[in-house]
Amino acid sequence: MISSDVTAVERRNWAEGSLSFDESRRRIAEASQWLAGGVSSNFRLGVQPTPLVFERADGAYLFDADGNRLIDYYLGLGPMILGHTPRDVIEAATAQMQKGLLYGGQSGPETEAARLFCEMVPCADLMRFCSSGSEAVQCALRLARTHTGRRVIIKFEGHYHGWFDNILWSTTPPAGASGPVPGSKGQQATIEEIEVLPWNDLAALTARLERGDVAGVIMESIMCNQGAILPGAGYLEGVREACTQYGTVLVFDEVITGFRVGPGGAQGLLGVTPDLATFAKAIANGFQVAAIGGRRDIMALVTQGVVHGGTYNGQAVAMAATVAVMKRLRDPAVQALMAARGTRLMQGIQAAFDKAGEPAVVTGLPQIFHIGMGLTEKPRNWTDLHRMDRARYIKFTATLVRHGVRALERGAWFLSTEHDDDVIDATLDAVARTLREI
Ligand SMILES: Cc1ncc(COP(=O)(O)O)c(C=O)c1O
Incomplete structure (x- = not known):
């Protein structure tokens, strides 16, 4: 020991x-x-x-x-949910490394990892691998906009969804800030498409969704980048219902909670299924793997004109590691x-x-x-x-x-x-x- x-x-x-x-x-x-x-x-x-x-x-x-x-x-x-040196994960990656690193094509471990992912994650009928959580979020936003034909995305104060211009808003806003606050110098002002609301406030969200022009709502389903705050009783259920009623795509960003708080992530633990969800970190215990999964009709859009790419997506060594991690975490x-x-x-x-x-x-x-x-x-x-x-x-x-x-x-x-x-x-x-x- x-x-x-x-x-x-x-x-x-x-x-x-x-x-x-x-x-x-x-x-x-x-x-x-x-x-x-x-x-x-x-x-x-x-x-x-x-x-x-x-x-x-x-x-x-x-x-x-x-x-x-x-x-x-x-x-x-x-990411390191199995600790820094999990023997089974390292052995799986090492064995794959002997057979090649990056094929620019598909591999057996990739299919196996996708199957395990869809078995474990409640919302996932279909999925894609990415190389970072930030990229998975970008794919989710593109899918939400395409599926609804709308532009506006709602995010919440204190929630972080990666470092890209269109989403790095109000991650740590000053008290009483009015309107979205940029997270970086040089960030392009795309705020007309992003609106920021307080989290755990169903009335505020419902009032905004009623206007019928919101493409997607994205949230950390358990707020973990700041604090570790659980949704209040009935909040996620209410959000789910409101999104369904007003035709808005609900995205859970499970980059932290996925595979960490339970085999099915926060959605499995809390019993509320989003339309799309993003994953990274614990999915591969230190290998650069992220994922997006969700409803078949929405995910299928990546084969119908919504571009999702990435040279390193589904890299074979990382996929072999992912299979080993998921097998441990489903126990x-x-x-x-x-x-x-x-x-x-x-x-x-x-x-x-x-x-x-x-x-x-x-x-x-x-x-x-x-x-x-x-x-x-x-x-x-x-x-x-x-x-x-x-x-x-x-x-x-x-x-x-x-x-x-x-x-x-x-x-x-x-x-x-x-x-x-x-x-x-x-x-x-x-x-x-x-x-x-x-
Ligand atoms: C909830 C959440 N979403 C997205 C990201 C971005 O992931 P990455 O750093 O892999 O780009 C993070 C990173 O910490 C995160 O915690």
Whole structure:
């Protein structure tokens, strides 16, 4: 078992909170000569105490350039649900690698992965593979517009659907913002086609849909990029009904929740079936795979003039890995084990905050949860979440990493099957020590 490999020195360093990251700092500065900002994604910039450089990973652990062992709750920003080195996935990918990498054509693993996907995902009569979640979302928007012959897309405050111009609106808007807020400099103003509403507010959505000109509604069916917020009772059912009534395509963006919160994603867990859904991350445990699936008549449009392309879509090695991942994740026992451990972790963290007299609300699901520091009630949407004490949470995560636990400073904690009881005990110990320190 990997956790028994933790050395006495590593445990002492965790307990003392004495981990340092100077070598990472030095290497980021060196890389910045050629690699803009020393990173390849803006979401890795500005991380406290510094963006880290890693040497290797194993199970629930990362090993960084300073020789630190870190318990990892980033999990590659979500994908690594089977941990960093799942033997079966690596063996499947390695075997395929011997037979070729990219055919520019179809492969057996691609068909097998598509079959498994359609068996597991409730809305999926038909599907396509893509190479990133952002691309899958673009395909969904194009399909919604073609199917309805309408232009307007509705998204929600605090929800993220990729970094492209037409959808990067109001992902973290300031409190009280009126109208869509761009997420990037240089972003083209396509706001006349995008409208932003508060999430978990059925009356607001229904009133807008009644006008009969909305092509699609896209949402994170469990809000996970900011917080880990479940839909209120009856909300998704109401959205489903309203979309059907007004002829609007309902898209669930399950890039985070898909294959993570259950074999059928959020739609399987919550029992509400969208018309289309997008997937990525946990579907392939670190390989670059995304997908879109949905109603046969809408998905079939990609064979009737709606262009969906991508050189790397369905790459054979990634497809072999995807088959191995999906076979593991369709086993209810795998999900049940994660649910039990994650519940203990969530409850332990909440108890540690309560004991320290530090206001916080731990929300979400065992496989992905969030600590709303400074909140006293469960948030329902971005407006509620916005009231959390972000500065203090950043201080918490920046201290926690010195105690050996790496958690995202802007949001959710991701769990893997490799976060066993020893890892969870060590995490809870680090959380308690961190709270005493700050
Ligand atoms: C809900 C959601 N949709 C879309 C995306 C974009 O996916 P990608 O980063 O693979 O382009 C993300 C990425 O974090 C996401 O969380």
